[in-house]
Amino acid sequence: MSNSSAxxxxxxxxxxxxxxxxxxxxxxxxxxxxxxxxxxRPAVPRVIVIANQKGGVGKTTTAVNIAAGLALGGLKVLxxxxxxxxxxxxxxxxxxxxxxRGTYEVVVDGEPVESVLQSxxxxxxxxxxxxxxxxxxxxxxxxxxxxxxxxxxxxxADFFTKYxxxxxxxxxxxxxxxxxxxxxxxxxxxxxxxxxxxxxLEGVTQLMRTIDLVKGRLNDDLRLTTVLLTMFDARTxxxxxxxxxxxQHFAAxxxxxxxxxxxxxxxxxxxxxxxxxxxxxSAGAQAYxxxxxxxxxxxxxx
Numbered sequence: 525m526s527n528s529s530a531x532x533x534x535x536x537x538x539x540x541x542x543x544x545x546x547x548x549x550x551x552x553x554x555x556x557x558x559x560x561x562x563x564x565r566p567a568v569p570r571v572i573v574i575a576n577q578k579g580g581v582g583k584t585t586t587a588v589n590i591a592a593g594l595a596l597g598g599l600k601v602l603x604x605x606x607x608x609x610x611x612x613x614x615x616x617x618x619x620x621x622x623x624x625r626g627t628y629e630v631v632v633d634g635e636p637v638e639s640v641l642q643s644x645x646x647x648x649x650x651x652x653x654x655x656x657x658x659x660x661x662x663x664x665x666x667x668x669x670x671x672x673x674x675x676x677x678x679x680x681a682d683f684f685t686k687y688x689x690x691x692x693x694x695x696x697x698x699x700x701x702x703x704x705x706x707x708x709x710x711x712x713x714x715x716x717x718x719x720x721x722x723x724x725l726e727g728v729t730q731l732m733r734t735i736d737l738v739k740g741r742l743n744d745d746l747r748l749t750t751v752l753l754t755m756f757d758a759r760t761x762x763x764x765x766x767x768x769x770x771x772q773h774f775a776a777x778x779x780x781x782x783x784x785x786x787x788x789x790x791x792x793x794x795x796x797x798x799x800x801x802x803x804x805x806s807a808g809a810q811a812y813x814x815x816x817x818x819x820x821x822x823x824x825x826x
Contacts, residue, residue, distance in 0.1 A: 600691075647798070713746070715749070
């Protein structure tokens with residue numbers, strides 16, 4: 525058996541069949557009670573798409589670490605990797621080599637979500653629909669498909685009739701093609717990571733136009749609820765200026781916590797881990813834990 529095969533944890537239907545939350549005592553990871561506290565459960569499952577067509581903003585890093593933070597807080601979390609690069613799948617330690625069934629089979633072939641799920645080996649309560657290189661051909665495969673924009677939404681709706689999760693986080697490619705469109709149509713909320721660097725708002729304007737188009741034609745429920753500042757460097761005036769600019773544009777949506785630049789955050793994916801399982805004591809991990817708590821607490825009032 526290969527190392528990757530050994531790391532895979534089988535999908536257990538019973539874990540989804542109950543709405544009972546996990547507690548810190550259930551976590552098979554060395555985390556203190558003082559560090560990980562129970563998070564409030566949303567009244568209904570929250571489906572959040574993490575999108576930004578500008579690359580290099582920490583989108584996938586945000587998706588996997590927020591997911592990990594929510595799961596460590598006792599919530600049941602499903603990550604749907606919609607990026608053919610499969611970086612979210614890598615960071616969550618699940619198999620996604622060519623031939624592994626995942627997002628492509630769900631979106632293009634119509635297979636049920638539960639048939640392709642994998643459990644994150646490091647964080648109980650966190651499951652993944654992996655992305656393989658096959659997903660790169662999904663744009664072509666969907667062109668002639670009926671209701672091509674709603675394939676993921678329909679798959680998740682069917683999943684929710686049988687299983688329970690608190691959060692679904694959808695990681696998108698840095699583009700506005702059919703894969704991202706499927707994610708926007710499937711979600712009720714959008715989270716935009718914005719890096720604290722020059723041209724931080726570049727691309728966000730076009731993304732907001734796309735959101736407006738989706739709202740008007742395909743998904744009236746979609747709304748921007750969360751903006752997360754990433755790659756914040758307190759030593760530079762530029763980071764502070766960009767943070768102030770973003771908070772002015774998105775006053776209600778921007779989380780109080782900004783994610784700092786962190787070597788540990790950058791290193792973690794190379795070990796097939798999130799930074800929360802790789803180095804929980806690091807500044808980046810603690811920032812993501814705090815951001816996850818802020819998201820969960822906001823969700824309790826939505």
